Amino acid sequence: MRVEVSSDPTGLHRVLDDATVLPQAARRLDTRRELWPDEVRVRVERLNLDAASFRQLERKHGGDGAAVRDEVLSIVAERGKMQNPETGSGGMLVGVVEEVGEESPLGLRVGDRVATLVSLTLTPLVVEDDLARWDGRSEQVPCDGYAVLFGRSIAAVLPDDLAPELSLAVMDVCGAPALTARVVGRYDAPTVAVIGGAGKSGSLSLAAARAAGAGRTIGVIPVEREADLLTGAGLADEVVLADARDPIALRDAVTAAGGPADVTVVCVDVPGCEGGAILSTAEGGTVIFFSMATSFSAAALGAEGLAADVTMLVGNGYVPGHAAFALELLRDNAGVRELFEGRL
């Protein structure tokens, strides 16, 4: 193969669009097998679809798994990557390193089992088994195919002491606890409310908040069954029931549990939680939005419309050391581990 375009660590050289856009914003990526010198090719074993994306597909097809699978196949075939056109989100994957370009800075070796910590929305992907082993009913997708990592991608070698599915599930959301810990550490013993506290990113964020010095942690969940789970896990000082889409109900529930919160972490993958999160947060507090269902304009205009002096963060999935930190939280908190194992 003769490489005529030189590679860029961002993956720009694989963008097939006419305009200069980054791979994440591109409509279509070049999925050729041959590597540029700074790339790595991974033999895919499993895709882990972003929760907001999977739910959107599930809703759209009324739970028809075959139709969900067909749509995922057609998105990947057409775009050269898995990016839900509605939610804009993707997910991550686990696989085994198949080839390492001679100039790759990622430090991976052939045979390493890795999880990608960059989104599927910017990862060149080819599915080679028609997802025949997937019933379309879960965001965990058994898959044979290959994916390409760029110079600036991030992949973590799966640890030996944990099941691969468990590590993958943790790494999928590892940005949330890392950023939560960073923000909590800026306040003095703050009250921290985690909306969706029994979920994957939610339970890790609760554990991270406590580790980072939260004075009080409040886990908000929508249904009784989850409340029992979260109470059993012992991750929150208070566990309260509320529909996060109902702003007044959410505000009242958080207030009754000792709020308003200094730090509110939104981890539920449903649209319409912006107003309630803002109303649940004290003046001078911070809201961190991790849900891909977050609407930028609803957050911006919601805070303005409520004259709420709160800092609102776009949940950046990358914080240095995030994967190792999240795995440590899982190892150190039996409650987190139980919640995760119960969801595999």
Place this chain on the structure above:
Amino acid sequence: MRVEVSSDPTGLHRVLDDATVLPQAARRLDTRRELWPDEVRVRVERLNLDAASFRQLERKHGGDGAAVRDEVLSIVAERGKMQNPETGSGGMLVGVVEEVGEESPLGLRVGDRVATLVSLTLTPLVVEDDLARWDGRSEQVPCDGYAVLFGRSIAAVLPDDLAPELSLAVMDVCGAPALTARVVGRYDAPTVAVIGGAGKSGSLSLAAARAAGAGRTIGVIPVEREADLLTGAGLADEVVLADARDPIALRDAVTAAGGPADVTVVCVDVPGCEGGAILSTAEGGTVIFFSMATSFSAAALGAEGLAADVTMLVGNGYVPGHAAFALELLRDNAGVRELFEGRL
């Protein structure tokens, strides 16, 4: 009139949707003239549509002003508020206080000429003149009608020393300079890049960055004519040309001007600027997104995909004292004032 629903400072009592949502998220608002005790009614003189909203309407109708006007009228009639269904954004208004409820906490008096500092997306609005004086070709909309403010709304009395249109234009974007100043103040003599530096929020943000201690200010604009304007205004240490939708061009332009930036402020109302803004920002830096064209998922996944350790803020339009601060910046900076007056 008998009021059977008690009022809520958020305006919840005027939401006509079946679900409990805040006025900003509501599909339809109750526009009845009669006030609840904590409300204020304003006789509207002028609407100022959000720039992203106006441009979307202009594009959709190919610049046909009459069609743009018809769509605005139909949105307001149907929803009881001006909220562009595509962009989710609204704008603001100027008018004269017509009636003040006996329990209103806003401190307004009948006859005060005010600008609303909460978005039109949550303000009950009735248009009574069919917008007959508007040609549909500018975001400034002469209008006769009425609007309602809630207990927790914000409205500022227009100052005597400035033309009302000038004050309105400043107040429309006053959240941007206030938040920029706050963030800049957290760094030590930072480099600040303002994308869209010659616009309204952009020029005020440049002035705010300098006032808050920026070590170097970089104004990025898309076209030569704007570069001349901004250079003439003397608001930026460096003025550079780049299309903000081209991430590599934007990164290279900001770098060449002394970047990457510690603080990047995005003030351009076009989609697709997230990647470039992230790439233009130093590790540990902050990106503030003020544009309503910002995509939450593009920002979140873009930063993750680039392994960029940057803090990303949803530009909250409310910061205490924002209107007074922005008006002071205008009075103190002849360059800002000239840019604003040139755009009226």
